[in-house]
Amino acid sequence: MELMSHSSTFLLPTITPSPTYALVVLNQSLPRFAPLLWKHAQLRLCADGGANRVYDDMPLLLPHENAFDVRKRYKPDVIKGDMDSIRKEVLEFYANMGTKIIDESDDQDTTDLHKCVAYICDWAPDLDKSNLCILVAGALGGRFDHEIGNINVLCRFSTIRIILISDDCLIHLLPRTHRHEIHIQPTIEGPHCGLIPIGMPSGSTTTTGLQWDLAETEMKFGGLISTSNIVKGEKITVQSDSDLLWTINIKKL
Ligand SMILES: Nc1ncnc2c1ncn2[C@@H]1O[C@H](COP(=O)(O)OP(=O)(O)OP(=O)(O)O)[C@@H](O)[C@H]1O
Numbered sequence: 001m002e003l004m005s006h007s008s009t010f011l012l013p014t015i016t017p018s019p020t021y022a023l024v025v026l027n028q029s030l031p032r033f034a035p036l037l038w039k040h041a042q043l044r045l046c047a048d049g050g051a052n053r054v055y056d057d058m059p060l061l062l063p064h065e066n067a068f069d070v071r072k073r074y075k076p077d078v079i080k081g082d083m084d085s086i087r088k089e090v091l092e093f094y095a096n097m098g099t100k101i102i103d104e105s106d107d108q109d110t111t112d113l114h115k116c117v118a119y120i121c122d123w124a125p126d127l128d129k130s131n132l133c134i135l136v137a138g139a140l141g142g143r144f145d146h147e148i149g150n151i152n153v154l155c156r157f158s159t160i161r162i163i164l165i166s167d168d169c170l171i172h173l174l175p176r177t178h179r180h181e182i183h184i185q186p187t188i189e190g191p192h193c194g195l196i197p198i199g200m201p202s203g204s205t206t207t208t209g210l211q212w213d214l215a216e217t218e219m220k221f222g223g224l225i226s227t228s229n230i231v232k233g234e235k236i237t238v239q240s241d242s243d244l245l246w247t248i249n250i251k252k253l
């Protein structure tokens with residue numbers, strides 16, 4: 001079984017070697033490290049009302065700079081969604097700056113995040129998808145239906161690396177098709193973590209590097225799931241017969 005490595009290097013100021021990052025900003029308060037994620041990304045999208053957050057919050061995160069200058073510098077490449085949340089003045093501002101606006105109000109069956117991930121996959125058809133990583137800012141906290149909808153996007157695009165990020169934690173999927181090595185960045189993440197079966201029970205999961213390691217252990221909702229676990233070292237390994245969510249806390253400043 002092939003190895004898949006994971007590392008939250010996008011939370012560090014410089015990354016070498018760097019995967020191709022795309023950033024999706026959702027309609028939630030921007031995480032404090034949004035400017036850093038923006039810098040790392042080669043493609044920046046706003047999901048509908050996410051554009052309001054870039055417009056309103058980026059200047060607040062950079063209070064020593066002129067708000068207009070900040071807005072010009074943090075110009076999304078694409079705004080995509082059903083366009084029921086973006087404010088008119090925000091849409092006009094970015095449209096005039098050359099942002100591509102994609103109105104998919106006809107599709108009321110997929111979320112704005114889903115629409116953005118589909119765009120990114122089409123944007124780089126020839127790119128080796130193992131080298132693409134989609135960072136989703138503002139994905140957690142707030143409305144539970146949105147949070148679950150965002151997690152469902154991880155499941156619908158299970159072959160794409162997608163990381164849901166808030167100020168407090170990150171979540172990504174560990175597909176059952178691979179064994180996993182998670183390299184912890186101890187200055188920025190941990191020690192609290194969780195491994196959660198999603199969609200179906202896991203008959204057998206084995207880990208190393210956790211305070212409460214699993215040894216061919218069954219996990220299911222209604223039975224055991226691994227929450228409030230603790231990372232012990234800088235390398236965690238995971239192997240499972242079903243897809244799992246990995247979550248770890250992001251340290252406060
Ligand atoms: N409170 C929240 N928590 C988590 N994600 C959110 C939250 N609010 C919005 N999002 C994410 O941002 C995206 C864009 O948000 P927006 O408010 O524009 O969506 P929407 O489709 O208009 O939502 P709705 O019509 O259900 O209020 C959503 O698709 C969702 O992924």
Ligand SMILES: Cc1ncc(C[n+]2csc(CCO)c2C)c(N)n1
Pocket residue numbers: 082107108109110111112
């Ligand atoms: C069974 C079912 N439940 C909810 C919706 C509503 N919905 C889901 S995604 C979306 C777009 C949000 O931007 C909307 C309105 C639906 N279509 N089908």
